[in-house]
Amino acid sequence: MRRPRLRPDTHSYIHLSTIMNSTAPGPRPAQVFLGLFVVWQLTFMVMANYLQLVFPENLVTEDEAADLLAKLPPPGPIEKLTRTAAGCLQSEAGRYAQVTGQGQSWWLFAAYPRQSTFPLIELRWSDPAAFPPVRLHGRFEPENPNAYFHAPGPGDRLFHYEANLTLIHNPWDTERFNSWSWDPEEERKHAETQAETHGRHREQFTPDRPWYQRCQLAHVGDGWSLFCSPWEEERFRTDRERYQRSYLNRAREKWRPALAYMEWQLEQYRQLHPELPMPAEVILYNRVYPTPARGTSPWQWPAPHDHPVFRWHPGETTPAEVFPVEVYDPAAGGFVRVNRSKDSS
Amino acid sequence: MSERKVVGIRPWLPWPLSRIPWWTEPVRAERLAALRIGVGLATLVDVLGHYLPYASAFFGDSSLGASAVFDAQGMDQVWRWSVLRGIHDPTTVKMVLLVWAAVAAGLAAGVGSRLCAFAAWVLGMSFFNLNPFLVNSGDNVRNFLCFYLMLSPCGAAWSVDHWWARQRGAVLEPVFVQPWALRLVFVQMTVLYFMTGVWKLRGGWHSGESPMHYVFGNLGWTRVSYAQLPLPVWAVDATTWITLIWELGFPVLVFMTWTRTLTLWMGVLFHLGTGCLLQLGPFPLYMLCLYLPLVPWEQYISHQNEKAAAPMLAAAAAFAPAGPEDVKN
Incomplete structure (x- = not known):
């Protein structure tokens, strides 16, 4: 568009028609x-998307973030400022995403599960001779792992609930857990054994890699969790107390849906068997089927392992400061009461 | 020269977007309509097929999503809003689910399209936040699609709204819409695939461990046992690498003309395949909706209808004043 020229020979003015012809209508407020x-x-x-990729520490619990950052070189003042700013931006972007329904959680199977996990409920009565324990399997655990069909349909949503439930605690290798030792030589031997069992990729099991490189972030329900299995032993070894605290914190975040699931399963069972008394204990296990190694022939799943996760005593009144469910603590080797407050556990 | 009717507000875009025709040139309204119909039908299937049969198990008192389960977990109630908090009666929940189904049907049919899109967004978000253990990324896709649909003239074609307006002689054919909503959906789709690839890369998909082996071998996620469909190792490895490369390369592959069609067809087949083989709920359905606006629907519209309507449209165009949103061909 040509700019209107001033006329120096007379007074400085712009002809009205020039203005009218040269001025396009501006955008309306709605357009802007x-x-x-x-x-x-x-x-x-x-x-x-960029921030959660570059600054994953803002997506995990405080303990896990502290662990993650502890493995990195100490940040300079600028980096520290950058991380703080990124945390603020991430928080605000997350809120906007929540309000408008634009959650940016795009990582289908990025943290692929190496085992199949199902919830398993065990009902125990105070008189086991009269009422032997009853096990209620998850709706999607196949009776025969070698032949099944999960039809599309109503169950898919329930499957997500059960899957989220069993991802509360990523299962660990019980054998490995029981045989933990602090001898690096034994560590290496175990890595070799694992590599032999699971295929040719020894580096996946080598404890030389920093633990945070072997951990994976996964979206569970409404939040994030950092899954490091089966290498959590390194955290356990370096800081047993912190590992325990972190583990219990995860339980603290997820006990309500677990209790809801136990109550729901119990209610279903009692509707079918109204003649039975109320069980004294309801235990939620994480049933784990390890996936056979690639190229295994004939293809066959090993027997599952059952890892206790929560225990609930129906009808029992618990003090207000502790959860109504007990949490299985692998470090203590049994169920423990967990305080509602993080500071007191 | 013919007039074309462009529906909706033309956004004032700053440079460089204002210089890119992809962002400024109106597109046929059928593209947006296809998205609306797809989202409506997918939501309808989801509500009737997934939510309603287990309504009392998922929501309300003594359910897996009772208010005590997810309300008091430190969630920020303001940001994770739900208009359904406080509803405890399972019958009421079922009624609301039926309303959601009706809204989805209304969205597909285009009856009060934007209002239905708004209601579908509100209800979708509300159920999403009421029991977050039931959801996956497919629900995120549904939510953001409803969000865009309620902000755009999604009922401008292939809708009862459009039919009614045509009966009153209030519209010209063909109808165009401003492209911003469809472009944002496409950018989101591109980001979605690319970031999935990046996270897979971070998760060790390139390590040679063949993660797809663990996916196919998972007893919970798969619909049929791996023992029933034994794939050779090379085929499993191939699916791992093809998935990774396709996702990471999506932004580039879809912008190059000669790879675009193949890339998009691969995406469609990928979602159909995962829908058949994996228990992903409505995820594949909602993901397939993202592909609907990319189909050149206008090419498939009956030429007969257009020819028959041409003289009438020309006459109408001669008398119709060009509004601020009308763009000449």
Whole structure:
């Protein structure tokens, strides 16, 4: 568009028709607002995804973030500032995503499960001779792992609930857990054994890799969890107390849906067997089927392992400061009461 | 020269977006309509097929999603909003689910399209936050698609709204819409695939361990046993690498003309395949909705209808004043 020229030979003025012809109608407020919204949406998508990739410590619990950062070189003042700013931005972007339904959690099977996990409920009565324990299997645990069909349909949502439940604690290798030792030589031997069992990729089991490189972030329900199995022993070894605290904190975050699931399963069972008294204990196990190694022939699943996770005593009144369910603590080797407050556990 | 009707507000875009025709040139309204219909039908199937049969197990008192389960977990109630908090009666929950199904049907049919999109977004978000253990990324896709649909003129074509307007002689054919909503959906789709690939890379998919082996071998996620469909090791490895490369390369592959069609078809087949083989709930359905606006629907519209309507449209166009949102061909 040509700019109107001033006429120096007379008074400096611009002819009215020039202005009218040269001035295009400006955008309406609605157009400007919509344009800014489009720009914001583009910025949000890129920013939210980039930040959670580059600063994953803002997505995990405080303990796990501290562990993660402890493995990195100490940050300089600028990096510290950057991380703080990124944390703030991430928090705000997360809130915007929550309010508008634009959660940016795009990692289908990025943290692929190496085992199949199912919830398993065990009902125990105070008189086991009269009422032997009853086990209620998860709805999707196949009776025959070699032949089954999960039809598409109503069960898919329930499957997600059960899957989220069993991801509360990523299962660990019980044998390994029981045989933990602090001898590096034995560590190496175990890695070799694991590598032989699971295939040719020894580096996956080598404890030389920093633990945070072997951990994977996974989205569980409404939050994030850092799964490091089967190498959590390194954390256990370096700081047993912190590991225990971190483990119990995860339990603290997830005990409610676990209790709801135990209550729901118990209610279903009692509707079918109204003649039975209320059981004294309900235990939630994590049933784990290790996936056979690649190329295994004939293909066959090993027997599952059952890891206790929570125990509930129906009808029992618990003090207000502790959870109504007990948590299985692998470090203590049994069920423990957990305080509602993080500081007191 | 013919007039074309462009529905919706034209956003004021800053440079460089304002210089890119992809962001500024109106597109046929059928593209947006296809997305609306797809989202409506997918939601309908989801509500009737997944939620309703287990309604009393998922929501309400003594359920897996009772208010005490997810309300008091330190969640920020303001940001994780739900208009259904406080509903305890399972019958009421079922009624609300039926309303959601009706809204989804209304969205698909295009009856009060934007209002239905808004209601579908509100209800979708509310159920999403009521029991977050039931959901996966497919629900995120549904939520953001409803979000865009309620902000855009999604009922401008292939809808009862459009039919009604045409009966009153209020619209010209063909109808165009501003492209911003469809472009944002496409950018989100690109980010979605690319980031999935990046996270897979971070998760060790390139390590040679063949993660797809663990996916196919998972007794819970798979619909049939791996023992029933034994794949050779090389085929499992191939699926791992193809998935990884396809996801990481999606932004580039889809922008290059000669790879675009193949890339998109691979995506469609990927979601159909995962829907058949894996227990992903409605995830594949909602993901397939993302592909609907990429189909050149306008090419498939009956030429007969357009020819028959041409004289009438020309006459109408001659008398219709060009509004601020009308763009000349």
